[in-house]
Amino acid sequence: MSGKSRRQAIVQRGHSQAADFDARAADEAAEICSAWLTRHAEHEKLIRRWQRLETRLIHEHDLFKLNKRERASLSGARELDAINARLLVLYEQNQKALVALPAVAAATTNGVVSKLSVALANIDRHESKATHQLIQSVIRDLEMVMQVPGK
Numbered sequence: 001m002s003g004k005s006r007r008q009a010i011v012q013r014g015h016s017q018a019a020d021f022d023a024r025a026a027d028e029a030a031e032i033c034s035a036w037l038t039r040h041a042e043h044e045k046l047i048r049r050w051q052r053l054e055t056r057l058i059h060e061h062d063l064f065k066l067n068k069r070e071r072a073s074l075s076g077a078r079e080l081d082a083i084n085a086r087l088l089v090l091y092e093q094n095q096k097a098l099v100a101l102p103a104v105a106a107a108t109t110n111g112v113v114s115k116l117s118v119a120l121a122n123i124d125r126h127e128s129k130a131t132h133q134l135i136q137s138v139i140r141d142l143e144m145v146m147q148v149p150g151k
Contacts, residue, residue, distance in 0.1 A: 029106040033114030036097045040121050043090045050083050098122070113142045 057063040057076045071077050098118070106112045116139050125132040 027107040027111040027114075029101065029104045029111035030108060030114045032097055032101060032104060033111070033118050036094055036101075036118050037114070037121065039090045039094050040118075043087060043094070046083050046087055046090075050080065050087070053080055053083075109142055109146050113139055113146070116142070 053076050054063065057074060057080070061074055063071065063074075063077075066074075101115060101118065106115055116135055120132065120135045120139065123132050123135065
């Protein structure tokens with residue numbers, strides 16, 4: 001399963017799995033991670049949009065050779081500015097959540113899987129392939145355990 005589809009699955013599942021440690025307690029870790037993963041998915045989508053738009057502006061208008069006024073007159077430049085502003089907000093929100101997460105205990109297996117999914121999203125699979133694969137395997141193992149009745 002690709003990283004993107006795993007994040008989507010975690011986001012969609014949120015913290016709706018039956019709680020395995022304490023069914024009555026909300027899992028704050030799962031909630032924080034669900035919000036983090038949703039923002040991360042939006043961030044990744046905006047980055048791809050930015051790349052496509054910037055590439056088009058480079059090819060059509062030689063974007064980097066334009067002065068500030070010329071650049072501002074391009075319709076795509078306004079969209080780039082809007083994307084940049086949103087990216088900054090998403091980044092700041094996720095950094096705050098990332099700093100807070102270690103102090104938030106997961107109350108369910110889903111909370112643990114969610115925290116691991118956030119950690120996985122922060123590891124470049126090309127720079128730390130073994131670590132990335134290890135965390136993926138732990139997530140997969142936990143998801144399998146969550147599906148076994150009585151666990």
